[in-house]
Amino acid sequence: xxxxxxxxxxxxxxxxxxxxxxxxxxxxxxxxxxxxxxxxxxxxxxxxxxxxxxxxxxxxxxxxxxxxxxxxxxxxxxxxxxxxxxxxxxxxxxxxxxxxxxxxxxxxxxxxxxxxxxxxxxxxxxxxxxxxxxxxxxxxxxxxxxxxxxxxxxxxxxxxxxxxxxxxxxxxxxxxxxxxxxxxxxxxxxxxxxxxxxxxxxxxxxxxxxxxxxxxxxxxxxxxxxxxxxxxxxxxxxxxxxxxxxxxxxxxxxxxxxxxxxxxxxxxxxxxxxxxxxxxxxxxxxxxxxxxxxxxxxxxxxxxxxxxxxxxxxxxxxxxxxxxxxxxxxxxxxxxxxxxxxxxxxxxxxxxxxxxxx
Amino acid sequence: xxxxxxxxxxxxxxxxxxxxxxxxxxxxxxxxxxxxxxxxxxxxxxxxxxxxxxxxxxxxxxxxxxxxxxxxxxxxxxxxxxxxxxxxxxxxxxxxxxxxxxxxxxxxxxxxxxxxxxxxxxxxxxxxxxxxxxxxxxxxxxxxxxxxxxxxxxxxxxxxxxxxxxxxxxxxxxxxxxxxxxxxxxxxxxxxxxxxxxxxxxxxxxxxxxxxxxxxxxxxxxxxxxxxxxxxxxxxxxxxxxxxxxxxxxxxxxxxxxxxxxxxxxxxxxxxxxxxxxxxxxxxxxxxxxxxxxxxxxxxxxxxxxxxx
Numbered sequence: 001x002x003x004x005x006x007x008x009x010x011x012x013x014x015x016x017x018x019x020x021x022x023x024x025x026x027x028x029x030x031x032x033x034x035x036x037x038x039x040x041x042x043x044x045x046x047x048x049x050x051x052x053x054x055x056x057x058x059x060x061x062x063x064x065x066x067x068x069x070x071x072x073x074x075x076x077x078x079x080x081x082x083x084x085x086x087x088x089x090x091x092x093x094x095x096x097x098x099x100x101x102x103x104x105x106x107x108x109x110x111x112x113x114x115x116x117x118x119x120x121x122x123x124x125x126x127x128x129x130x131x132x133x134x135x136x137x138x139x140x141x142x143x144x145x146x147x148x149x150x151x152x153x154x155x156x157x158x159x160x161x162x163x164x165x166x167x168x169x170x171x172x173x174x175x176x177x178x179x180x181x182x183x184x185x186x187x188x189x190x191x192x193x194x195x196x197x198x199x200x201x202x203x204x205x206x207x208x209x210x211x212x213x214x215x216x217x218x219x220x221x222x223x224x225x226x227x228x229x230x231x232x233x234x235x236x237x238x239x240x241x242x243x244x245x246x247x248x249x250x251x252x253x254x255x256x257x258x259x260x261x262x263x264x265x266x267x268x269x270x271x272x273x274x275x276x277x278x279x280x281x282x283x284x285x286x287x288x289x290x291x292x293x294x295x296x297x298x299x300x301x302x303x304x305x306x307x308x309x310x311x312x313x314x315x316x317x318x319x320x321x322x323x324x325x326x327x328x329x330x331x332x333x334x335x336x337x338x339x340x341x342x343x344x345x346x347x348x349x350x351x352x353x354x355x356x357x358x
Numbered sequence: 359x360x361x362x363x364x365x366x367x368x369x370x371x372x373x374x375x376x377x378x379x380x381x382x383x384x385x386x387x388x389x390x391x392x393x394x395x396x397x398x399x400x401x402x403x404x405x406x407x408x409x410x411x412x413x414x415x416x417x418x419x420x421x422x423x424x425x426x427x428x429x430x431x432x433x434x435x436x437x438x439x440x441x442x443x444x445x446x447x448x449x450x451x452x453x454x455x456x457x458x459x460x461x462x463x464x465x466x467x468x469x470x471x472x473x474x475x476x477x478x479x480x481x482x483x484x485x486x487x488x489x490x491x492x493x494x495x496x497x498x499x500x501x502x503x504x505x506x507x508x509x510x511x512x513x514x515x516x517x518x519x520x521x522x523x524x525x526x527x528x529x530x531x532x533x534x535x536x537x538x539x540x541x542x543x544x545x546x547x548x549x550x551x552x553x554x555x556x557x558x559x560x561x562x563x564x565x566x567x568x569x570x571x572x573x574x575x576x577x578x579x580x581x582x583x584x585x586x587x588x589x590x591x592x593x594x595x596x597x598x599x600x601x602x603x604x605x606x607x608x609x610x611x612x613x614x615x616x617x618x619x620x621x622x623x624x625x626x627x628x629x630x631x632x633x634x635x636x637x638x639x640x641x642x643x644x645x646x647x648x649x650x651x652x653x654x655x656x657x658x659x660x661x662x663x664x665x666x667x
Contacts, residue, residue, distance in 0.1 A: 128652070138598060143644070271469060327474055334456060
């Protein structure tokens with residue numbers, strides 16, 4: 001009853017092609033955005049902002065990136081962790097070589113560098129398909145992490161092997177390090193994520209997105225109708241890596257402040273982001289956010305309840321957490337293989353009639 | 359020259375160890391199209407269980423050492439039983455509900471499974487490093503060391519023999535037995551196999567049990583080499599380039615791929631590693647496999663996929 005498009009007529013092409021064609025959706029998204037921008041930073045405490053919302057935003061962005069490649073273009077990649085690392089290390093080099101550079105430009109430039117690296121490692125996808133490609137992307141994962149350790153120039157010859165963030169301001173507000181206000185970091189991250197997610201939503205609706213989906217559904221047929229696999233696949237790798245690189249740069253600069261090769265950007269991270277898009281829903285932008293929320297919140301909630309609530313020892317709780325995480329993932333896959341986004345879709349279908357089903 | 363020979367031999371033998379893990383992958387992929395990422399963790403789980411049985415540890419309460427320590431043969435049989443039980447459990451609880459799903463969903467399922475098994479193994483048997491003492495020989499083969507100055511580890515020779523026996527047994531099983539034929543039928547076409555009266559559920563349980571036993575063998579070999587510990591589960595990552603090099607659905611491919619990767623990795627580490635700062639073995643295997651794949655996208659022995667619109 002409340003979620004009904006009755007009476008909403010589309011009288012122009014523009015209205016027909018709107019991102020959110022239904023008024024309720026439009027209002028809902030605007031309300032969420034308003035709350036996120038205007039209410040959350042001022043009324044939510046610092047722990048929640050910096051330990052949950054910030055990683056949630058950053059992983060959402062990475063998930064959007066991987067979803068473009070895997071969900072929309074059908075190219076399974078296990079190199080996400082390393083690509084985030086490329087973003088982080090580029091950001092580090094950029095901000096130490098050019099201290100005056102605006103942070104947003106640092107983020108975007110790191111994204112561009114990562115896009116170039118991603119396209120390079122995407123080249124084999126033109127010949128290799130399916131799980132063979134997934135394993136081939138592991139080559140990128142391991143090679144890049146090795147490079148992070150061995151190439152001293154990348155981390156300015158720091159003896160600890162770590163890269164650490166330098167104090168930087170954004171229009172006069174301190175953004176990096178421990179002393180920066182969590183709300184400021186959150187707002188910057190939120191703005192970046194909101195704009196980039198909107199961009200992603202539009203790219204996947206457009207010519208590129210359609211060519212990606214054609215490649216995903218059947219590459220031979222896509223080629224026959226005039227889509228060039230080279231352009232489609234490499235653009236998917238490029239755009240996806242751009243998003244992942246920006247996410248990596250934000251992860252390093254805004255969230256962690258320090259990072260070290262395989263510890264931060266190892267294969268665990270690749271799997272984590274992959275889980276997000278599978279649990280959230282392949283081929284949906286919304287799913288990336290839902291999946292990221294699920295996988296950022298779940299471990300924290302689990303370890304909190306087990307260690308603080310039930311009084312288990314940390315080691316025991318850690319092992320039990322693995323078992324529960326794994327079981328939950330399998331449970332969700334069985335329950336709804338198309339992810340949380342599909343559950344949301346079904347809920348919306350139900351809501352059209354609820355509460356008067358006849 | 360003898361140093362080069364030693365490098366090659368040690369590479370070949372390490373390659374055999376990789377092949378042992380890769381075999382488990384191939385078995386499951388052949389029969390159900392599932393890319394089983396949990397194979398490495400299954401090897402870890404099997405190794406932990408075996409070590410637990412050997413020392414007579416009671417599950418969960420890994421502080422108390424009871425007097426139930428089993429002799430090796432009994433412990434191995436008991437572990438085989440556990441792995442078969444595990445296979446049946448996986449089929450019942452998970453696979454049965456995921457019939458007809460896309461490969462990526464099944465792949466994710468095995469990742470979840472890897473988490474569960476890893477946590478469960480540690481919960482049941484404790485996460486400390488365990489020594490697997492089955493009385494397997496170790497140290498250098500004496501006559502090679504004395505006569506030719508070559509260092510060859512006995513344990514790795516045993517592993518090679520075991521792998522050869524295992525592959526022969528699997529080949530006979532697949533080609534000659536009733537169940538083996540059913541397995542190949544399922545691998546070829548699920549629906550056609552169902553229509554001639556092959557029970558998918560039984561077949562899957564059998565395949566996962568077989569993969570579990572292969573995992574146990576891998577767990578024994580790797581456990582005897584470097585102790586049963588968490589890092590054992592990471593050998594799955596070592597087995598992946600072997601797999602794509604040989605082809606996902608080829609048992610000989612797993613062996614040949616293992617040998618190529620083993621030698622390539624060792625030679626690269628010794629002769630090329632020092633120039634770029636060492637530790638190249640983490641990625642070299644992948645790059646090598648990638649180079650082969652660019653020439654043959656389905657791996658050396660993989661079935662050629664013909665795609666039609």
